[in-house]
Amino acid sequence: MPELPEVETIKNELTPYIVGQCITDVSLFWEKMVRRPSVEEFRSRLIGQEITGIARRGKYFIFGLTSDEVLIIHLKMTGSLLLKSDSAEPDKYVRAILHLDKGTALHFRDPRKFGAMWLVEGRNAVVGKLGPEPL
Template sequence: MPELPEVETVRRGLERTVVGRLITRAEVGRQRTVRRTSADAVINGLTGATVLAAQRRGKYLLAPLDTGDTLMVHLRMTGQLLLSEPGAGRPPHTHVVMHLAGQEASGHPPAELWFVDPRTFGEVVVFDPEHADVEVPELAGLGLDPLADEWGPTELGTLLRRRTTHLKPLLLDQHVVAGIGNIYADEILHAARLHPDLPGTALRHRDVVRIYDEMQRILNASVRAGGSTLRDAQYVDLMGAGGSYQDDHRVYGRAGERCITCGRGVVRRLVHSGRSTHYCPVCQRPRAPRPGPVRAGRAIRHTAGTSR
């Protein structure tokens, strides 16, 4: 699933090429993609609207329209937004098409914006932001956004240190920190030298500072690299190009390999509730929790092999 850096890369592409343009017509080819409302609601909500901005909240793309509504796109597992010239051959599983007028001031010719999604887990929604709590209530429940919000180690410590949950699921909890998934949670915890099973209540202040600093460093570096495109090549940017940050992964996808950080440990892979976690047992040694009741959580099974 595209995570914060990948979605931010797509957002920046929309900001450069789509903001300010009129949507002359819209097509919907698969009801499941617009399941939250209907095909007619999306077509009528987009047709004749001009895109005013390209925003992001966690993994959600948001585009306010001059009609007062907002377009929301969630890529989920396999969704892609692709910009193409009009009439180009559309890839299979193109479920929504937005026809964009040319923009003389910026030199943009007419174009088509496609939403492509083989597994149809993604969504395209047009909603009234005044009724967002009813139409897209999950947006209101999102936690702090690492790149969009003004916050620091103090706020992060408040979120993490009062919970007995293990660090890896804590970072994946979109109600705590919005936008981080498997890839970047593994990379952040490795860089911070913290074991993924360490409870939040066991964190010291310096641990929180390291998590915050590495979160900022890694997410910004990935955005500069255009995100991570894995072997399945599901994630690409608006122009169909892959990212390159996968070349800088230290542990994710490297199970069974020598740790390139310390040169001594062998990267391990854990499976917990169907999710993979990668870490180096030398760089990220377990630590005894602070005295007091700590919920142990479910047992974790150690395995070796691929990350997918």
């Protein structure tokens, strides 16, 4: 299970590569990981958005978007985020791919299928009830 220091490291490593990139397409191979909104709305509202920043709250990744919405991702027990070439074939455990405009793609790999994603107006809809930030 990725713990808080690993989540912080992943955030720090992804930031210089994906902030400023536009989401050109979304591939979902396990639709149940999208918790909010519907899968169709999730895809249509994400496509065309630019990633303006990445933050972390607890073990949640919070991706700022140009629409003032946020994409929230939780890796749960076995999830990982991998930056790949957009032409790279996903392995059998990749559950979602965010295709980006500079020939790259963010693969959400999750063998146990516990990971989750939300697209919401504000972060508090998902992480608002978390306790004090430990770091």
